[in-house]
Amino acid sequence: MQIDAVITWVDGGDANWRAKRQHHSGEPQHDLLPFSNGEGRYRDNDDLVFLLRSMEKFWGIDGSIFIVTDQQVPSFIAEHPRLRIVDHSQILDACYLPTFSSRAIESALHHIPDLSEHFVSFNDDQMLTRHVQPKDFFSAVGSMVFLTRERIPTIDSDLQLSGHNDANNARNWMQKTYGASSIEFIPEHAPKGIRKSWMMELEAAHPDIFDEVRQEKFRRRTGQSILANLYLDWCATHGRADIDWEQCRYLLTDDVENGRVASLLDSLGRHLCICINDTTDDRSDVATMRDKLDRIRTELFPRPSYFESVPSFDAVSA
Template sequence: MSAIDIVYLWVDGADPAWQTRRQQAYAAWSEAHAGTLALHGNVAGRYRDNGELRYNLRALEQFFPGHGHIYLVTDRQVPAWLRASTRLSVIDHASLMPAAALPVFDSGHIESYLHHIPGLSEQFLYFNDDVFLGAPFEPALWFGGEAAGVNVFVEGETAPSFDDLRPDVAAPVNCATLSRHWLSAKYAGYVHAPCLYAHAPRPMLKSVLHELEALAPELFINVRQSTFRSWQNPALLPDLVPRWMVYMGHARQQVLDPLHVASGADDAPEALGQLLRRFGQLPFFCINDTCDEAEDDDPRLLRVAATLQQLLPQPSSFELESA
């Protein structure tokens, strides 16, 4: 099996220097782009560090010890607990994106550059740090075994559908609307499936992303216009990329509903209990921070932290002993 590299986006929203950059950038951006902020596009929960990356690396080392190189994409930040390793590189935004675009606080903008990371393997897994491996990694589940291409996962429920992009719907719905518009205009035989892609580790092929960027430069230009998440410029990697890969034969699609925990939801305790019972049998799971502007010591967040520590108590080789 060829190397499968790992790419994470990470931010520490409590960093004072980063907070200053965010506040100054948002003041300027919101004045120039009134009414374009996506739903929940700039809440504290989007940037809060709940320790997910530390536990994500623990899960990665436990369930996929043979992973390739890890690339951690950050904005002038490095986790205080991170141990230097020949298996991990910190990629600063400034080394990946044009200086004129910085700073950037829209993950859709940032992730549109991932395939430009120098040295990245052809096959790679892209993780948001709130999505974890939950069982031993099986390459054929993600990269199709001996066949070329990747496997992508959709949720079982039918997704809401709208004719146009809207400011009052969740980002994944606007991502699907953008996909339908572009793919229907580009390919006469395209039929849009009324589904959303699971919030999962995303198997990617570097050459295929370069192919799409060359085919549709306007899409990448548009998503790279946003300093903050904009409902007018939806992200490409969560929906358009997998739909296009499926249509072009680069990917196969299957239904695989993940265990999705929303930390601010009323059913979070039950969902976390289910996670404790099923850990080790879940290909992946997601713990999404939906507490928005809550304080860091909010009981809902502390409950998530305690669950992760219970699941993954053993430090990884990427952690400093004293941290």
């Protein structure tokens, strides 16, 4: 089975991109989630370097690797026959662009030209930590859905985090539209196995929810996180998914910065992946956080990958 990998990436420090973001930040915004437009949501912590290093080591699956960007190319990237850069304009109509919402971008990944029927969607802050096979992402009935043990909250005060809000929105929509929802727990911030034709089917049946989310410039409380939440529930409710639990070790950059992570080496071979998620704030001490983050990740993946034209980090000594 050929399975493509799709990675969403942005360089939030790029001057041209920042000018676009600043321009649209000045427009009236309605019903935004906290930190929808915070620096951390777009900060380039060189996560992509380490995701690709982890994929070189653990992604033993045939297929292309697509990096989805907004008129950008990673500075370190090398030409490679399996690697392709995809611009937002190739998957989203001009009326939706530019967008700074990952929900909007992810809603259109299935429109990538020449994309395989089966693909795995990655955020760039994820790193594989063991060898993976197709069965890790696709079961006999369809997709694998990875869940946490945390129930989806319903109280407004518990819905300030985008992951909680989006999971609640998806569950409510499924119950209203189909009379049932099969996911009661928060999905993991982990790679997701997606069937292209099923996303096409969902979009054909409910074009309004795709149009709504693609219109947002920044993440809103309303609308759907289609690929990361709604698609999973839709598959599970229609008997097209199997459930697995706690496959990803999830951390925040605060965990690294405050020294609460002594080592991540024990995750190698035990978890499917690690995610070190930026806490989407406007911190002033970025350099301190990055120094600790780089040392930890370089300990995990010291060797430059063949996706790097110039090594981005020195290898740590054995």
